[in-house]
Amino acid sequence: MTAFATAPKLKLAVFKFASCDGCQLQLLNLEHELLPLAGRIEIAHFLEASSRVEPGPYDLSLVEGSVATPADAARIRRIREESKVLVSIGACATAGGIQALRNRADVEDWKQRVYPHPEWLSVLPTSTPIADHVKVDHELHGCPINPLQVRRVLLRALLGTTPDLPSGSVCHECKRAGRVCVLVARGAPCLGPVTRAGCGALCPSLARDCYGCFGPLDDPNPPSLAGRLAELGLGPRDVERRFRGITGYAPAFRALADRIAEERSAEETGGSADD
Amino acid sequence: MPRSPSDGDEANRISASRFLARPRLQELIDALRGRGYRVIAPVPRDGAVVYAEVESADALPRGLRESQAPGRYRLEAATGDRVFDVVNGPGALKPFFFAPRETLLQVRTDAAGFEASETLPETPPTAFLGVRACDLAALGVQDRIFRRGRFPDAWYEARRRDVLVVAVNCVRSAATCFCTSFGTGPEAREGHDLVLTEQEDGFVARSGTPAGAEVLDGLSLPPAGAERVEAEHGALVACAEGMERGIDTEGFPELLYARLEHPRWAETGERCLSCGNCTAVCPTCFCHDESDEPALDGSGAVRVREWDSCFDRDHAQVHGLNFRPHIAHRYRQWLVHKLGAWIDQFGESGCVGCGRCITWCPVGIDITEEVAALRTEAP
Structure with missing residues (x-):
């Protein structure tokens, strides 16, 4: 057996912040590759796929969504501490998402206009990318991300090497x-x-x-x-x-x-x- | 310096020329297909012409011509029913031989180690119909790199081996053309098996190789006659003389090396998007990247090659450092290599004057204008 085949399973976590879940879904969209992947990867935390949750630390954490609330800002720090490799996935996680439109507006004003009970809301004045809060090892861009790129990140993580992701146009x-x-x-x-x-x-x-x-x-x-x-x-x-x-x-x-x-x-x- | 489109012996030229009436073009296509070739020709698609397989002459861009300008391309209706009035589109022959993306190797791992085997493409015999002189010249440039260099490329060779080329001489040029600067056109001089020149009612046809002569003889065409051959000559001269753009290559490559600190680079660096469109449409650009895609089950990997570009920031990333950190550096690298260092490297220019880099640059950077600016000493 090769070292690859006998390597211990990679402990994977998927976390969601302010987002639509579409990027996590790309992982599930790998469909016919999910079974072979499951042989090499232990899905320890992936609420969209399973309610069974294993505690950290995790070998690889995929983080979807932007940081939009004080609770988000605290949670991403804990996740970073529990993750050997942290990859932010999707436009929300890498650039703040469409919800970052509010970064140019007065959030207090918007709260008053939109919600009947604005006092119930606890939000930050901005929606910001994960890398503004913690160190991110790699970023997968897109809305949504490309499933082939998730596949590449997973394979490279299994091999312990760096994913080769495009930098050009x-x-x-x-x-x-x-x-x-x-x-x-x-x-x-x-x-x-x-x-x-x-x-x-x-x-x-x-x-x-x-x-x-x-x-x-x-x-x-x-x-x-x-x-x-x-x-x-x-x-x-x-x-x-x-x-x-x-x-x-x-x-x-x-x-x-x-x-x-x-x-x-x-x-x-x-x-x-x-x- | 523009060359005379016809410096061959006139009597020979007349005796070698046949006339193919336009309605009989289908017979040529049928003859090629009958010899086992798939026929690739320019066809209108998505607002341009692209090379694609055809079975019928009806697929050709009949009654169309194009207008080209820096950053702009439009297909337009033309009077008459000429089929080769569109000079070119974004794609040259390059993608057919130097594939945009291909698998080079299949690697299998087992307890004993690993084994790699080449995955060579299986390409049917291919006839290209309607190849322009500049693209034929570019094919020669790529052949000398991929086929006749120190390291012949087996994947290129496998696609290139069984090919027949029916060239078409240009009787009109696009506004972005400048082949006369490099002596590559408007007339196809070498590398073709057959060559056509389109006229009002058909084509003057000549063979360039025994394979081409065999196809031509099989069509039993009448002689073109002195009048048609003279008209052909006149059209080629007019096309060469009507070319609007040009590059003065006098003193290359040294002149370009003497301009490496010219302020023009920084100015163009402000315009250049570094998107790499120029390198993708260039019929001679050959840069590529190779990467390994491991199999999910650990049984091996494939090695993939795909087009790369010196405009990509990663192209100059080595051990954590980038030696062309700014767009201006990358534009300079491309232009100086294409027009200068290529001569030192391969003994010829890397530019054939097709003008694609001008047309398909989204912001219309014009290599002829850039060279003119660079030729003037910095103030």
């Missing part, structure tokens, strides 16, 4: 798949050139423009793409919205969108509204 995957560029051939406002690969160029393969759910690639250039989107006919407000999507709180997208918002408000106070 969606365009690499799009061109490798032989797709015709929707931006160049159709003028669609595609965010692929600034968005991290990993989805397999899913949206462009269906002839629609990427909306950046995997967040910015390493060392992206959103200002240059924003200039191009403007040339394609998008007004400043539309360009800003493009970058304020699911991963809008990721620093590179946020910086650009904030800058456009500032320029816009300066212009509006100057008397010329954009829309």
Whole structure:
């Protein structure tokens, strides 16, 4: 038997923070690989799959969701202490998620407007990624994450090596798949050139423009793409919205969108509204 | 310097030329298929032309042409029923031989250790119809790297071995074309088995190899005649002379090496998205990455190769350090290698002037404009 086959089972935990559960679900979507995986992995904590919970420490913890409450902020620290390797999964965990839209608003004001009993709520003023709170070993991006990437992380954890995850643009995957560029051939406002690969160029393969759910690639250039989107006919407000999507709180997208918002408000106070 | 499209012996050229009326193009396709080739030709798809398998001449982009500009490509209706008026699309021949993603090895582990075996592709004999001179030149460049280099690539060779090329000379150029700068077009000079030049009602056809001659002879075509061959010559000259873009390669590669600190790199680094589209559409770019995908049950692994790009930040990541940390460094690496260091490395330029990097750059960075700026001494 090889060392791989006789290695002790990997103790896996899956935790949920502010999120929709869709990323955890990608693990279950591995379907016909779940049985062989179960032979190598002990699922010690995965409430979406089983109510049986084993105490830590864990070899590998997958953390879904953003930190949105004081309780979250305390819990993620405990999880970090109990985890040898911690991987944040999905746009919420890696970039704060769509709920990070509130980071630019007055949460107290929103609470008053939305809830009949706002005093029952205990929330932080911001929704933030896991890495803002604890050390994260790896990040799986996307909304949702790609099941093939979860598979890779699990396999690499079993081998005790580092997962090889893409750092470049969606365009690499799009061109490798032989797709015709929707931006160049159709003028669609595609965010692929600034968005991290990993989805397999899913949206462009269906002839629609990427909306950046995997967040910015390493060392992206959103200002240059924003200039191009403007040339394609998008007004400043539309360009800003493009970058304020699911991963809008990721620093590179946020910086650009904030800058456009500032320029816009300066212009509006100057008397010329954009829309 | 633009070369004359036809410097061959005129009498020979006339006697070697046949005429294929456009309705008979199907006969050529049938002849190729009859010899056991799958036929790959440009077809309109998703707003561009892409190379795909065809059985019928009706699949070709009849009555279409394209307009290309930096960062922009549109298919448009044209008058007439020409089938090869679209100069090119995003894909060259590269993906057919140097696969975007492929399995190289199958590794099996057991108690005794491990065993690796090559997984060579099984590719049917393939005829390419409608290959442009620049792409033919690029095929030559890749052949010299993958087939005739010090380490011939078995996977490339397996796909490349049984291929027949029907080239098409360009009688119109896209606004992004600059093949005349590298002497690679608009006329196909070598590497083709057959070559066609499209005219109003059909094609002037000539063979380039015995295999091509056999196909042509089988069609029993009438001679093209002096008038058609002269018209062909005129169209090729006009196409070469009408090319809007160009690169002055005088003094390469040394001139580029002398410009490594030019302020233009930083300016272009501000525009460049580092997305890698230029390298993916470039018919000569050959960088790739290899990684191992272990099997779930521990029985082994496969080694996978896929296209990589020098624009990817990880491409220059070595032992925790990155030696091209900024986008400007990566753009400089690509351009200086393509137009300069390639000459030192392989004895020829890595650029064939197809213009794809200009058209398919989402922000329209124009290599011809960049070189012109770099040629001027920094202020």
